[in-house]
Amino acid sequence: MSINDPNSGSHANLPAVTETSRGSLAALPAVGMPWSETPASEEGLNLGRFFHSLRRHxxxxxxxxxxAAASLSGVLHLVIPLNYDAQALIRVRRENKDIFSRSQVRYDDLRDYETFKKTQAALIxxxxxVQSALRKEEIAQLPMLQAEDDPVSWLADELRVSNPxxxxxxxxxxxxxNTKDIKKIVDAVIDSYETEVVQAERDNDLxxxxxxxxxxxxxxxxxxxxxxTIATLSKEVGSLSSESVEVVHQIQMDQLMRTKSRRDKVLIELQDVRTNLVVLQQRRERGSYAPSEHExxxxxxxxxxxxxxxxxLLSLKNEHRAQNARGNVAAIRQLQPAMQQAYSEVEQLKSELYERVVDRIRRMSSRDPATEKDLVDMLETERILLSQQFQSLADQxxxxxxxxxESIGFSADLEIRKAELxxxxxxxxxxxxxxxSLDLELKKRPRxxxxxxxxxxxVSDxxxxYGIIFVLFTTALGSTVFGIAYWDYQLMKVNVSGDVPGGTNxxxxxxxxxxxRRGRWLLPWGGLSGSSLEAVLIESIDSVRTAILCGNGDHPLHVVMVTSAIAQEGKTTLAGQLAISLARSGRRTLLVDADVHNPQQHHxxxxxxxxGFCELLRGEATLDQVVQHVSVEGLSMITAGYCNQASLRALTTESVQNVFSQxxxxxxxxxxxxxxxxxxxDPLLLGQHADTTLLSLCRDISRIPKINEAHDRLQAVGVNIMGAVLNGVAVEVRRSKMELVYDEDANSESGTV
Incomplete structure (x- = not known):
């Protein structure tokens, strides 16, 4: 049973070019797109390739x-509400100039006034x-408040207080x-503010x-x-109102206060002397002073x-430490005698100077026993004198x-009553x-x-x-367009001929x-039709034929295999047009359709x-039985035939070599x-019997990673690769004036006939 069904395949219906007069058109391939130049190798994003990705999609x-942008805009139109603003205005006066009051002193400073305004804004x-405003039943029942889980927090966050x-x-x-709801809520908040803050402060002042x-x-x-009471006490103690008695009384009080001050001062000095005596006596009882090692x-x-x-000694120690770090044993041994001598000298000087140094330290710190005894005697004498002076002042x-x-007219009770009065x-x-001041504050205009x-x-917002919707619409549209283009850019498709050697071997x-011609109405530039397309196609395929005929020097090529990395890359078109070009050059040419899984050349x-070819491999037909002649002079063809497992196995046997030899x-x-x-x-096996191989590439379809993979597979089995032919290049035709005249004359003659 046949594996493939050739009659069920898609009919490419690629045009078979017949031989025409090559002198009628002198077609030159040219660039048809503004970004079709050979891209320069660069790091990062290749703008040329990215523009081609945009062109494709x-x-x-x-x-x-x-x-996507319209859907997003529609959702946003439904989600984003058309809001209105309900606004109330409160005046906070800087100062009152009508009635002088303490408010002028308290708030005339600008910083104090700004603080006052901020305080009022925070209180609102x-x-x-807010809770006071929401306690009103008509406000609490509003739908926009009932929709919130915490209406108090929501209203405190949404309410805006500003200072224009x-x-x-x-x-x-x-x-x-809802304009009515927001108006009610703002009025309720203003009423609560007036009641809970403004009126409450006024009530407090009242x-x-x-x-x-x-x-x-x-x-x-x-x-x-x-x-x-004072009048009664004055009658009891006498003429207290006499100015002379009051002066005498004041003089006596001043003398009493001065005596008391002197007594207190002497008492403090006496206590200091007693304290110093106790400290010295305790020190003498503990023994003589012994200075520390550091002193x-x-x-x-x-x-x-x-x-x-x-x-x-310290210099020798530092030198010893440095030599030890370097590991210099000889230098360390030389330093040891000098270090021992220096250490001995230091210890000897210390023992000689020790007693004198300790004695000097004791004298300098006033802790010498003889000095301490003199100091104790002096403090004891001072204590006796201060005690006598204190006793005298106390008596005075x-x-x-x-x-x-005992003075006439003295009354402590009377003085106390006067002070109280x-x-x-x-x-x-x-x-x-x-x-x-408070009465004036309450009578003036409210602040x-x-x-x-x-x-x-x-006017709503x-x-x-719609500004947000427009921005998001533009962003979504641009993101989608550039996202699809970047996705295509990542596929690394071939755009121009220069992409192939730049990214492959x-x-x-x-x-x-x-x-x-499908889809060309979308991009009208760079298109060809009629005789122009035929002329460019002939020139292009003849260039490939010339490369094959002259490309191997003294070893002419006879068998050329045309393949591609994946399907839909134009290999059938390339193979057919190459066979036509070789036949047009006067050579007996045979086109073998070896794509046994998806044959297309018979269409x-x-x-x-x-x-066809499969029967020839299995030995079920002779060469004369499978070769068919086509309408092009000098060109014959062998179709693929009916493929089965035996045909595929035959590709690995000597029968393939025999077929190609014949x-x-x-x-x-x-x-x-x-x-x-x-x-x-199949191409890896057939390539062993071909003199060279052409890789067919298709613009906007072939991918550089796939081309590299196909190239590596062919080279791994020793297949000779001549190069690649790029299909689908956008070109235009330029004709000279002479050729145009020639064409017009030819057309007129054919019309006359």
């Missing part, structure tokens, strides 16, 4: 991007104000879709004023009572001989107190001043005043909403124009599909159209 990218959004242009105005606003008035009345009553060492270093010896102070007590009078004056209830302008030996040349004897050139390299092993 620009329509798909635009449609997909437009659909405070939790207790640093004026005296505070703007309180809320954004939402209560404070009431308390001050009651206190003032009580003070007046107390002052009157004290005045009566002794510091004192020894003051001796120049000792300091010089110790410095020399006692006498002065007695004299003052003075204090109470001062407090009454302070209360009166504060009461008057905080609502000048506009909530108002909702008719549609500019903001294959050289390009020729190119063919694009024969498929191209319109010949019947029957026994074909070489009958024809000048044999063009073998094999299957794709990366699809099966």
């Amino acid at each position: 620009w329509l798909l990218s635009l449609i997909t991007g437009f659909v 959004k405070s939790t207790f104000v 242009e640093d004026s005296e105005i505070l703007s309180v606003s809320l954004r939402g879709e 209560e404070r004023l009431r308390i001050l008035k009651n206190s003032y009345r009580e003070n007046v009553s107390d002052v009157k009572e004290l005045q009566d 002794i060492e510091d004192a020894l270093e003051m001796d120049p001989f000792y300091a010089e010896a110790k410095s020399r 102070h006692q006498r002065q107190e007695k004299e003052i007590g 003075e204090t109470l009078t001062h407090m009454m004056e302070i209360t009166r001043t504060e009461m008057d 905080i005043q609502v000048i506009q209830r909530a108002v909702v302008p008719e 549609w500019v903001f909403k 294959v050289r390009v030996v020729g190119s063919l124009p694009a024969l498929d 191209v040349f319109s010949v019947p599909f029957g026994r 074909l070489r004897s009958e024809f000048d050139f044999i063009v073998v159209d094999s299957g794709p390299v990366l699809v099966g092993a």
Whole structure:
């Protein structure tokens, strides 16, 4: 049973070019696109390749991007609401110039005023104000508040309080879709602020004023009572109102205070002397003072001989440490005697100077036993003198107190009452001043005043909403277009001939124009049609034929295999056109359709599909039975035939060599159209019997990694690769004036006939 069914394959219907007059057109392949130049090797993103990726998928990218962007815009249109702003205005006055009051002193400074405004803004959004507004039933039942899990926190976050242009105005606003609801909420917040903050502060001031008035009345009553008490006491003690008696009394009090001050001072000095005596006696009981080793060492270093010896010892130690780090054993041994001598010298000087140094330290610190005894005697004498002086001052102070007590007109109770009266009078004056100031504060214009209830302008934020939608629409469209282009860019498809040697080890030996006209209406530039396409195709394939005929020097080529990395890369077109070109040059040419899994050449040349290459391999037919003649002079063809497992096994036997030996004897050139390299092993086996191999590449389809893989597979089995031919190159035709005239004359003559 046949593995392939040739009649079920897709009909490429590639045009078979007939031989025409090559002198009628002088076609030159040329660049047809503005970005088709050979790309220079560069690191990073290759802009040329990226533009080609855009060219390949620009329509798909635009449609997909437009659909995605339109869908996103529709969703955003439904999700993003059309919001309105409800705004109320509150005036916070800087100062009141109508009535002088303490507010002018408290808030006239700009920084204090700014702090006051910020405090009021924070109070408007405070939790207790918001909760007070939401306690109203009509506000709590609003749908936009019921939709929130925590209406208090939501309203505190959404409510905006601002100070436009640093004026005296505070703007309180809320954004939402329902104009009536947001107006009600803002008004409720303003009402709560007036009740909970502004009116509460005024109530506090009124209560404070009431308390001050009651206190003032009580003070007046107390002052009157004290005045009566003082008058009574004055009559009892005599003429206290005499100025001379008051002067004498004041002089006596001053003397008493001076005596008391001197007594206290002497007492402090006496206590210090007693403390020092106790410390010295305890020190003498513990024994003589013994200085520490550090004190002794510091004192020894003051001796120049000792300091010089110790410095020399330290230098030797540092040298010894350095030699030890280097591992210099000889130097260390030489240093040891000198170090021992220096150490002995230091110890000898220390023993000689020790006693003198300790004695000097004791004398300098006043801890010498003889010195301590003299100091104790001196302090004891001072203690005795201070004790006598203290006793004398104490007696004097006692006498002065007695004299003052016996003075005529002295009354401690009276003095206390006078002091109380003075204090109470001062407090009454302070209360009166504060009461008057607070009364004036309450009578002047309120500092905080609502000048506009909530108002909702008719203008919404549609500019903001549709601006966001436009930006996101553009972003989505651009991201989709460039995303699809970048995905195609990552596939590393072949765009121009220069991409092949730049990314692979294959050289390009020729190119063919694009024969498929599908989709050309989208990109009208660079297209060919009619005689122009035929002329360019002839010139292009003849260039490939010339490379084959002259490319091997003294060893002519007879068998050329045409293959590709994957399907749909134009190998069938290349093989057919190459066979036609070789036949047109006067050589007996045979085209073998060896793509046994997907044969197409019988469709191209319109010949019947029957026994062919597979039957020839299996030995079921002779060469004369499978060779068919086509309409091109000098060109014959062998179709693929019916493939089965026996045919595939025959590719690995000597029967293939026998078949090609027979074909070489009958024809000048044999063009073998094999299957794709990366699809099966057929081209790897057939390539062993071909003189050279052409890789067919297709612009916008072939991928550089696949080309490299196919090239490596062919080279791994020893297949000779001549190069690659790029199909689908965009070209244009330029004609000279003489050729155009020639064509017009030829057309006119044919019309006359």
